[in-house]
Structure formats: structure tokens, C-alpha cells
Amino acid sequence: MSYILVLYHSSHGSVKSMAHEICDAISSTGMQIKLRTFVKQSNSDLVVSQDDLMHCQALAFGSPTRFGMMASQAKLFWENTSELWLKGRLIDKPASVFTSSSSMHGGNESTLLTLSLPLLHHGMMLLGVPYDIPELSSTQSGGTPYGASHVSGLSNDTKLSKHEIKICHSVGHRLAKITQQLNK
Numbered sequence: 001m002s003y004i005l006v007l008y009h010s011s012h013g014s015v016k017s018m019a020h021e022i023c024d025a026i027s028s029t030g031m032q033i034k035l036r037t038f039v040k041q042s043n044s045d046l047v048v049s050q051d052d053l054m055h056c057q058a059l060a061f062g063s064p065t066r067f068g069m070m071a072s073q074a075k076l077f078w079e080n081t082s083e084l085w086l087k088g089r090l091i092d093k094p095a096s097v098f099t100s101s102s103s104m105h106g107g108n109e110s111t112l113l114t115l116s117l118p119l120l121h122h123g124m125m126l127l128g129v130p131y132d133i134p135e136l137s138s139t140q141s142g143g144t145p146y147g148a149s150h151v152s153g154l155s156n157d158t159k160l161s162k163h164e165i166k167i168c169h170s171v172g173h174r175l176a177k178i179t180q181q182l183n184k
């Protein structure tokens with residue numbers, strides 16, 4: 001089965017909501033999805049395996065912002081992927097990143113960059129958010145050229161804004177579209 005892997009960590013549900021929006025957009029293109037987490041937090045979560053990563057056609061990777069960088073659960077997973085790295089199994093696969101932070105200027109952009117680093121080391125082709133997405137210029141909260149983001153508020157109870165949702169959809173669409181073009 002050909003699929004896009006949507007892989008995320010989320011302690012309180014914000015990144016999970018983003019992952020679901022990205023999945024909706026990918027599904028609308030007809031592409032299959034595997035939605036996976038790094039650790040099991042609810043009964044419905046499916047934990048990622050190295051095989052899930054090795055056989056994906058593309059990856060959307062998300063984590064909460066933790067002190068301006070990715071969560072340790074995600075980093076630990078990547079630190080165990082050196083066998084795939086040695087074999088170059090992810091080279092030339094498209095990828096996008098997404099994050100949620102409680103505050104607007106609390107390091108969500110730096111987190112998107114830290115999420116990008118292991119993907120670049122693996123030789124993946126990183127897709128950002130281009131400025132022809134109008135919401136990128138008009139958002140009052142999350143959304144960056146480096147990837148989708150959400151600002152969840154100090155109590156982590158702010159829902160995704162319309163603009164943030166649109167940007168999540170654009171990430172899913174673009175990832176699916178480029179993946180389909182590369183695999184024609």
C-alpha cells in the first residue's frame with residue numbers, strides 16, 4: 001500500500017488536531033494515510049514502527065514546542081533511525097513539519113526548524129508553506145513559511161483558527177500533490 005505517514009506527538013491535543021486537519025486534506029486527494037504517534041496516549045493511538053517510516057511515500061511530522069524545540073518523545077524516535085539513515089531509505093521523499101506552542105513568540109518557528117533537521121539529515125525533501133497561501137500573510141496566530149503552526153494559549157485551550165486550519169490543509173494538499181507527481 002502507498003501511503004503518507006502523518007506522525008506526531010501531542011500531550012494535550014493541539015498537535016493531534018493539526019494532524020487530523022492535515023489528514024483530511026491528504027484524504028481529499030485520494031491518497032492513503034497512516035496516522036501514527038511516538039507513544040500511546042489513548043486507546044486509539046497507533047505507535048509508529050521503523051517499517052511505517054521506511055515504506056512511506058512522504059511524511060508529515062509534528063510535535064509540540066518544548067523550550068523552542070521538538071518534544072523528547074519525537075527526538076528519541078529519530079535517534080533510533082540510524083539504520084534507515086545508513087541505507088538512505090528516506091532520501092528524496094517529501095516531508096513537512098508542524099507544531100503547536102502556547103505563546104505566539106515562544107519558539108514555534110525554532111521548533112519547526114528543529115523538526116526539519118533530522119529530515120534533512122535523512123535526505124528528505126522539505127516542503128514549507130509558500131506565500132501564495134493568503135492565510136500565511138493574514139493570520140493573527142499560527143502559520144509560518146517553515147510549516148504549519150498553532151498558538152494554543154497559556155491554558156492550551158484555544159482551538160485552531162480558520163487561518164491555521166487553512167494552512168494545515170495547504171500542507172496536506174501540497175504534500176499529497178508533490179508525492180503524486182514524484183510517483184507518476
Ligand SMILES: Cc1cc2nc3c(=O)[nH]c(=O)nc-3n(C[C@H](O)[C@H](O)[C@H](O)COP(=O)(O)O)c2cc1C
Binds near residue numbers: 010069103
Ligand atoms: C516542558 C514544556 C515546554 C514547553 N515549552 C514551550 C515553549 O518553549 N514555548 C511555548 O510557547 N510553549 C511551550 N510549551 C507549551 C506547549 O508547546 C503547548 O501547550 C502546545 O500547544 C502543546 O501541544 P499539545 O496540546 O499537542 O501537547 C511547553 C510545554 C511543556 C510541557
